[in-house]
Amino acid sequence: MxxxxxxxxxxxxxxxxxxxxxxxxxxxxxxxxxxxxxxxxxxxxxxxxxxxxxxxxxxxxxxxxxxDDSQVVQHALWVYLLPLIMAFVGMFSALLLFSLPEIGQIASAVIFAFLGFFIAKKKGQSLKHDVxxxxxxxxxxxxxxxxxx
Structure with missing residues (x-):
């Protein structure tokens, strides 16, 4: 606690x-x-x-x-890890699936990171902290x- x-x-x-x-x-x-x-x-x-x-x-x-500190850890995982993981997914999918050049991979990583940020923001609003x-x-x-x- x-x-x-x-x-x-x-x-x-x-x-x-x-x-x-x-x-x-x-x-x-x-x-x-x-x-x-x-x-x-x-x-x-x-x-x-x-x-x-x-x-x-x-x-x-x-x-x-x-x-309850377990809720804080769960919230932090959503906020910090999801955008990072989504950026890697965007970058690797741009490289492996679409064979885009480096600038396309960077753009895809940024777009996916923002998508991960918005998903984490929505998920963070639904998490209730037990205060x-x-x-x-x-x-x-x-x-x-x-x-x-």
């Missing part, structure tokens, strides 16, 4: 929008390494994650969620006490 503590940013009817706190890549070099620079350049936007709620929550409250609420922290607890559990 993958566990993460998130903060409630917004409440709408029976949905809570949760935001993860951004953690720096490392803190050993005070922002002078490449990881820190890229983290500062590209990691500035926060995405809200909708979760259906059954218990009353308040904005600013911390919630610990758990995600469970493990713990809802009271709003009065300080952050250090929440992280210490």
């Amino acid at each position: 993958i566990e993460q503590t998130l903060t409630v940013s917004e409440l709408k009817s029976n949905m809570a929008w949760l935001v993860a706190e951004q953690k720096p890549a490392c803190e050993g070099c005070n922002g002078k390494c490449g990881s820190q620079v890229f983290s500062k350049l590209f990691g500035t936007h926060k995405k809200a994650f909708p979760v259906p709620i059954t218990e009353p929550l308040q904005v600013g409250q911390k919630v610990k969620l758990a995600l 469970k609420v493990i713990k809802i922290y009271p709003i009065s607890l300080p952050v250090t006490q929440i992280d210490g559990d």
Whole structure:
């Protein structure tokens, strides 16, 4: 199980929008390494994650969620491997079946990779992640006490 503590940013009817706190890549070099620079350049936007709620929550409250990691692996296999496999299928079929020149093989690989990407995207939308609420922290607890559990 993958566990993460998130903060409630917004409440709408029976949905809570949760935001993860951004953690720096490392803190050993005070922002002078490449990881820190890229983290500062590209990691500035926060995405809200909708979760259906059954218990009353308040904005600013911390919630610990758990995600079954087998679903994450399955999703990653669809997203990363299918376009790659489809690109190889397109390239080899262009070579072996149609005897296309190199530019035709490249074009076929790109077309098949995009086809694999769209199939993976459709399949990814149908995969449901089993997200469970493990713990809802009271709003009065300080952050250090929440992280210490």
